[in-house]
Amino acid sequence: MSAMRLNCPACSAVLRTAAEVPAGTRLKCPKCGTTFAPDAEAIPEVLPVATPRRVVAVEDVEDAGMSDRPRPRSRPAQKQPNTALIAGAIVLASLVLVGGAWAVVQFVLLKPKNEPLVFVPAQPVEPFTPPNPVPPGPPVTPQPPDNLSVGKVAPDIEGEDIDGQKFKLSDYRGKVVVLDFWGNW
Amino acid sequence: MYPHERSLVKRLEGKAFALIGVNSDANKAELKRAMEKEHITWRSFWNGPGGTRGPISEAWHVSGWPSIWVIDAKGVIRYRDVRGEAMDKAVDTLLAELESTK
Numbered sequence: 001m002s003a004m005r006l007n008c009p010a011c012s013a014v015l016r017t018a019a020e021v022p023a024g025t026r027l028k029c030p031k032c033g034t035t036f037a038p039d040a041e042a043i044p045e046v047l048p049v050a051t052p053r054r055v056v057a058v059e060d061v062e063d064a065g066m067s068d069r070p071r072p073r074s075r076p077a078q079k080q081p082n083t084a085l086i087a088g089a090i091v092l093a094s095l096v097l098v099g100g101a102w103a104v105v106q107f108v109l110l111k112p113k114n115e116p117l118v119f120v121p122a123q124p125v126e127p128f129t130p131p132n133p134v135p136p137g138p139p140v141t142p143q144p145p146d147n148l149s150v151g152k153v154a155p156d157i158e159g160e161d162i163d164g165q166k167f168k169l170s171d172y173r174g175k176v177v178v179l180d181f182w183g184n185w
Numbered sequence: 186m187y188p189h190e191r192s193l194v195k196r197l198e199g200k201a202f203a204l205i206g207v208n209s210d211a212n213k214a215e216l217k218r219a220m221e222k223e224h225i226t227w228r229s230f231w232n233g234p235g236g237t238r239g240p241i242s243e244a245w246h247v248s249g250w251p252s253i254w255v256i257d258a259k260g261v262i263r264y265r266d267v268r269g270e271a272m273d274k275a276v277d278t279l280l281a282e283l284e285s286t287k
Binding site (some may be wrong): 007066131145148155157159167171172173174176178179180182 | 190193199200201202203204205206207209210215216217218219220223228229230231232236239240242244245246247249250251252253254255256257258259260262263264265272276279280283
C-alpha cells in the first residue's frame with residue numbers, strides 16, 4: 001500500500017492514509033473534523049512510489065483519514081500476538097518449572113521409598129558380618145563347653161551301631177576308652 | 186589312621202580297653218562296605234543321616250575330624266586329640282593307672 005502522509009491545515013496533525021489520495025479529494029481530519037483538500041504539493045513529497053493504484057472515494061477518504069485511529073488500535077493488535085506469545089511462553093515456562101519441581105519432589109519422595117526397600121534386604125546381610133565367623137571360631141579351639149574339658153566326666157552317649165544295635169558309652173565304664181569321631185572320607 | 190588303630194586294638198586285646206568310634210558317614214551302606222574293606226572291627230556309634238551334623242558330634246561339639254577323646258575307666262575325659270604314639274602313650278598311662286588302683 002502506498003500510504004500518504006499529510007498535514008491537516010487546521011490542527012497541523014500529521015495524517016496518514018491507507019492508500020493514495022488523488023488530487024482534489026477532500027479529506028476529513030479525524031482529530032479536528034476539518035474537511036480539507038490535501039495540499040497538491042504535499043502529495044508528491046510524501047509519495048514514495050508515484051504509481052496510483054486506487055481511487056479513494058470520499059467515504060474512503062474518511063476511512064483513510066480514520067485510519068490513523070485504527071492503526072494505533074491495530075498496533076496493539078499486532079503486538080497482541082507478541083504479548084500472547086510471551087504470556088504463552090511464561091505459562092509454558094511456569095508449567096515446565098512446576099512440572100520439574102513436581103518431578104523432583106516425586107523423585108525425592110520415591111527415593112526414600114526405594115532406599116528402605118534396598119536396605120531391607122541389606123538387613124539379612126548383617127548376619128554375614130563377623131558375628132557369624134566368630135561362632136565357628138570357638139569350635140576350632142578345642143574344649144568349648146566346660147563339661148567337655150579334660151578332667152570332666154564324659155557325657156554319656158546313647159546310640160546305635162552301624163547294624164542298628166543300641167548301646168551306650170557308659171557300657172564301657174571300667175575300661176580305658178578311646179572315643180574316635182571318624183568318617184570314611 | 187585305620188592301621189594304627191587296628192594295631193592298637195590288636196595290641197591291647199584282652200586288656201581293659203575299648204576303641205569306640207562315632208561314625209559321621211551319612212550313607213550307611215557305603216560305610217558298611219568301607220568297614221569291611223578296611224577291617225574295622227571296633228564298634229562305632231552311627232552319627233545318623235545328618236553325617237557330620239549328627240546329634241553325637243553336635244553334643245560333643247566336634248567340628249573337626251578325626252577327633253580323639255581318651256577316657257579313663259571312671260569315665261573321665263583325660264586326653265584330647267592325641268595321635269599316633271601320643272595316643273598309645275595316653276592309653277598305656279591310663280591302663281597302668283587302672284592296674285595300680287586295683
